[in-house]
Amino acid sequence: MRAADLDILFVPGLDGSGPDHWQTRWEEKLSTGARVEQDDWSRLALSPWRERLVERVAGATRPVVLVAHSAGVAAVAHAAPHLPAGVVKGAFLVSPPSRRVLRDLNACAADFADVPDIALPFPALLVASRTDPYASFAEAEAYARAWGAELADAGDSGHINAESGHGPWPEGLMRFAGFLKQLG
Incomplete structure (x- = not known):
């Protein structure tokens, strides 16, 4: 699939993705990219976060690919x-x-923390770091198994955000392009 043929919805985590975060940079570069906005980025609340994502997907005019980070x-x-x-x-x-x-x-x-252990109804690629301070690689592996997602080992990459040196994250963008290609 080509990015131009998709609605690419970015799903940031807690506090949103700042101007130096790879999600923000990619969103600005990809003409069909848009952020799933939340009313309160500083408070995780399952119902409003889930409902906003469902609304955005339901309102899409093209096939959707989700690009999520952290709590997203x-x-x-x-x-x-x-x-x-x-x-x-x-x-x-x-x-x-x-x-x-x-x-x-x-x-x-x-309730947000009670993350479902059920297979996702669409293909997924989970990119995880071996040095993420917010989850062990073993926890990421368990998510990937439960969701039926392919797991990509990002090595020693921290939380893969601006603070860990992944502002533009060109390697991630190349991996994302490869993922889109796999989708057909």
Whole structure:
């Protein structure tokens, strides 16, 4: 699939993705990219985050590919069973946080932290670092198995965000292009 033929929906994590984050940079570069906005980026709340994602997918005019980071990955897992059938063609999932980390973020995140262990109804690539402070590689492997996602080992990459030196993240963009190509 070509990016020009898709609605590419970026799903940031807690506090959104700042101007130096690879998601923001990619969104600015990809003409069909758009952010799934939340009313409150500083508070994880399952129902509004899931509903906003479902609304955006339902309103898409082309096939959708989701690009999620951190808590946004958990939001995709929660929303997947509620998404319109056949609209999402794939999900590029980066640096999912552990359930423990999600619980510790704030008291409102308890239901958000109960990340489903069910197969996603679309192809997914999960990119995980071996040195992510928010989830062990073993936890990422467990998510990938449960979701039926392919796992990509990003090595020693921290949380794969601007703070870990992944501002533009060109290697990730190349991996994303390869993922789109696999989708057909």
